[in-house]
Amino acid sequence: MTTLSRFEIHQPASALEASQMLAHYGEDAGFYAGGTELLLAMKHSALNYRHLIDLKVVPGLNSIDVRNGFLEIGATSTHRSIERSALVEQHQPAMAEMESQVANVRVRATGTLGGNLCFAEPHSDPATLLLVLGGTVKIESAAGAREIPVGDLIAGAYASTLQAGEILTKITIPCAKPTHRSAYMKFQIHERPTLGLGLWLETPDDGRTFTSARVAVGCVCPFPARGLNAEKLLTGSCTEVEKRLPEATDAIADAADLLDDHEGSAEYKRHLIHVFLRRVFRKAIGEALD
Amino acid sequence: MKLSFELNGKPATLEIEQRESLAEVLRGRCRLTGVKISCEAQVCGSCTVLVDGLPVSACTLLAYEVRGKRVTTIEGLAEESGRLHPLQQAFLDHFSFQCGYCTPGMILAAKALLDDNSVATDAEIVAHMNGNLCRCTGYLPILKAIRQAANEMRDEK
Ligand SMILES: Cc1cc2nc3c(=O)[nH]c(=O)nc-3n(C[C@H](O)[C@H](O)[C@H](O)COP(=O)(O)OP(=O)(O)OC[C@H]3O[C@@H](n4cnc5c(N)ncnc54)[C@H](O)[C@@H]3O)c2cc1C
Numbered sequence A: 001m002t003t004l005s006r007f008e009i010h011q012p013a014s015a016l017e018a019s020q021m022l023a024h025y026g027e028d029a030g031f032y033a034g035g036t037e038l039l040l041a042m043k044h045s046a047l048n049y050r051h052l053i054d055l056k057v058v059p060g061l062n063s064i065d066v067r068n069g070f071l072e073i074g075a076t077s078t079h080r081s082i083e084r085s086a087l088v089e090q091h092q093p094a095m096a097e098m099e100s101q102v103a104n105v106r107v108r109a110t111g112t113l114g115g116n117l118c119f120a121e122p123h124s125d126p127a128t129l130l131l132v133l134g135g136t137v138k139i140e141s142a143a144g145a146r147e148i149p150v151g152d153l154i155a156g157a158y159a160s161t162l163q164a165g166e167i168l169t170k171i172t173i174p175c176a177k178p179t180h181r182s183a184y185m186k187f188q189i190h191e192r193p194t195l196g197l198g199l200w201l202e203t204p205d206d207g208r209t210f211t212s213a214r215v216a217v218g219c220v221c222p223f224p225a226r227g228l229n230a231e232k233l234l235t236g237s238c239t240e241v242e243k244r245l246p247e248a249t250d251a252i253a254d255a256a257d258l259l260d261d262h263e264g265s266a267e268y269k270r271h272l273i274h275v276f277l278r279r280v281f282r283k284a285i286g287e288a289l290d
Numbered sequence B: 001m002k003l004s005f006e007l008n009g010k011p012a013t014l015e016i017e018q019r020e021s022l023a024e025v026l027r028g029r030c031r032l033t034g035v036k037i038s039c040e041a042q043v044c045g046s047c048t049v050l051v052d053g054l055p056v057s058a059c060t061l062l063a064y065e066v067r068g069k070r071v072t073t074i075e076g077l078a079e080e081s082g083r084l085h086p087l088q089q090a091f092l093d094h095f096s097f098q099c100g101y102c103t104p105g106m107i108l109a110a111k112a113l114l115d116d117n118s119v120a121t122d123a124e125i126v127a128h129m130n131g132n133l134c135r136c137t138g139y140l141p142i143l144k145a146i147r148q149a150a151n152e153m154r155d156e157k
């Protein structure tokens, strides 16, 4: 059994104190939430911290609420608590469903949404879906607080834009409306997904036309990417949009930096996007999948 | 640090190091060797134990995390009389193991599911168990055993 190097765990009483603790211990310290990524990295000496600052003990950081049409998820909420939350199910069912398929039951019982986003693992499901749902994150530190779109949190593979001492405290997602259609699908044969595809549509007439669209792809590239040029192709009448799906596939694939890696070639990933864009579109508009 | 928790129904207090995984504490300090270690990366599930009824990977969870909580290992399932838990009996009845290395984790993961949802469908069982790997049985005997145990646990309620 791998034994970790010695460290000391600290229990801050607030996000502010956590931030101050990190400043105090400097490079020797890291924030610790579910530990599902952190402890693995420490086992392999990819990270070496002598001080872990346990964010899970900060009161209120794992709450889930709805306020003024927005779903607010505390950063230390576990995947499981989000998957099981009646509020999430009611106000953003695509989020609840995606969470129910992250990793396995054990990782979901301990891993947090905040940890998932901050680690910026390229094979993250939540980041891709949050890009199309319009999710934002609240970041706090001794220097103050700011709120940014999820896309601006992720700088690259395993790289977030958080500055030293900054804590992600809350993820905010607009609640689903009756005119919204959204879906997330992934393709997975290994431990982590090979492809993730999220789609959000706005329809004033129950799916006959789409006035606005957001689409994002993840896992096939170093970090999830919106397909901005594809989004234009995904508006119009339902029949028009269906006809333009192959063209939209190319626009999404071009927007993402498709990787040749152990999950497959870039060409194979383009093919996966093609297959899954059709599926995710049908799922979003509530049609049975073939 | 001093760690107090409930282990298989009995209070336990141990002196541990904060860097110790739950598996190190359970196997090394408590001699509960039914906690099996394989991938050490939360992938295979052989180290599954229950913390407050939820399945976790003892290989990666710090023992620090079970402060004041209830921990259940395979050693805590059978009754004092020796009567096996319905899941243990069902695994025997259906020959749901060969080498047996994955079995403690399989049974505990299944217990978490059935305690929460005793009418789980096959699809729900498969979705719940997909993070527990077996290299010997081909999974069908495991599914059959969980189905049988679900029926028995419902009848016993
Ligand atoms: C076997 C396995 C399979 C997986 N499969 C999937 C999958 O299918 N899909 C998917 O999306 N993910 C998957 N994951 C990733 C999983 O979702 C993440 O491991 C988990 O959510 C990370 O959260 P954590 O609380 O454990 O983070 P930790 O490991 O505690 O922390 C991760 C990093 O983020 C920092 N951090 C944590 N919280 C904060 C915060 N609030 N503010 C600032 N910094 C913070 C830490 O300092 C650390 O650097 C998988 C992981 C494993 C081990």
Ligand code: FES
Pocket (backbone or CB within 6 Å): B036, B037, B038, B039, B040, B041, B042, B043, B044, B045, B046, B047, B048, B057, B058, B059, B060
């Ligand atoms: S040994 Fe813990 S999950 Fe494989």
Ligand code: FES
Pocket (backbone or CB within 6 Å): B096, B097, B098, B099, B100, B101, B102, B103, B133, B134, B135, B136, B137
């Ligand atoms: S019985 Fe051998 S690994 Fe499952």
